Amino acid sequence: MKNLIKRVYFKFIEFLFPKYITCCFCNEELQEKGLICEKCLKRLPFIKSGCKKCGCEVVSGDYCVRCKNVKFYFDGALSVCDYDNFVKNIIYKYKNGDKYLYEPISFLIEQKIRSGGKDIDLLAFVPITARVLKKRGYNQSALIADYLSKQLNLPCHKAFIKVKESSFQKNITAANRQKNVKGVFLLKEKDKVKGKNVLIIDDIITTGSTLSECAKVFKSGGAKNVWCCTFSAVKAEIAFDKSY
Numbered sequence: 001m002k003n004l005i006k007r008v009y010f011k012f013i014e015f016l017f018p019k020y021i022t023c024c025f026c027n028e029e030l031q032e033k034g035l036i037c038e039k040c041l042k043r044l045p046f047i048k049s050g051c052k053k054c055g056c057e058v059v060s061g062d063y064c065v066r067c068k069n070v071k072f073y074f075d076g077a078l079s080v081c082d083y084d085n086f087v088k089n090i091i092y093k094y095k096n097g098d099k100y101l102y103e104p105i106s107f108l109i110e111q112k113i114r115s116g117g118k119d120i121d122l123l124a125f126v127p128i129t130a131r132v133l134k135k136r137g138y139n140q141s142a143l144i145a146d147y148l149s150k151q152l153n154l155p156c157h158k159a160f161i162k163v164k165e166s167s168f169q170k171n172i173t174a175a176n177r178q179k180n181v182k183g184v185f186l187l188k189e190k191d192k193v194k195g196k197n198v199l200i201i202d203d204i205i206t207t208g209s210t211l212s213e214c215a216k217v218f219k220s221g222g223a224k225n226v227w228c229c230t231f232s233a234v235k236a237e238i239a240f241d242k243s244y
């Protein structure tokens with residue numbers, strides 16, 4: 001993981017982002033033009049040892065407690081960092097008006113994908129309903145996927161939509177989350193998905209039920225493998241707590 005931090009830091013100095021003179025995460029003036037200051041980079045809880053299935057930080061072994069018991073439809077998930085208060089605040093700001101945060105977040109996800117060694121043919125993102133899109137003005141996961149599509153030179157499948165509103169996932173138990181997302185997504189243009197290795201992008205993985213449902217839909221549409229990559233992953237022990 002040290003390598004990832006080094007690569008991110010190296011790239012952030014090497015590639016200039018002239019429009020930013022302050023850090024995207026803390027607003028401190030940047031010594032070098034870039035996206036994120038060194039302090040914030042050190043403060044990010046990068047995942048050192050991710051669960052082989054869902055990507056959340058594991059203390060020991062290959063799988064987290066959640067993945068020992070739950071079956072997910074995706075083949076594996078990667079995540080940049082753990083979910084602490086610092087990350088929680090970044091995601092909150094990103095979903096609530098600070099649209100520019102797609103850039104540092106996408107940049108960090110890009111490094112994770114590049115070091116993840118997954119064979120990817122097609123990108124996709126977790127869609128939101130037209131109502132939420134109208135209210136928020138943007139889909140946070142779509143912005144990331146668009147950035148990655150350009151950087152990684154991969155097509156992005158946009159004919160994947162959310163047709164039904166699910167109840168607010170945060171307030172329901174993990175067991176009910178799976179039921180809550182059932183049938184809310186619709187995959188169109190299946191011919192573009194058939195036989196492809198798909199990578200689905202989202203900002204956060206909590207219980208994994210949303211991404212699993214998305215993966216299920218892509219698999220039923222003929223996708224070969226479905227991987228996921230998120231900015232943050234809530235630890236299994238915490239994700240099952242109702243407060244998340």
Ligand SMILES: [Zn+2]
Nearest residue numbers: 023026037040
């Ligand atoms: Zn900073």
Ligand SMILES: [Zn+2]
Nearest residue numbers: 051054064067
């Ligand atoms: Zn896991």
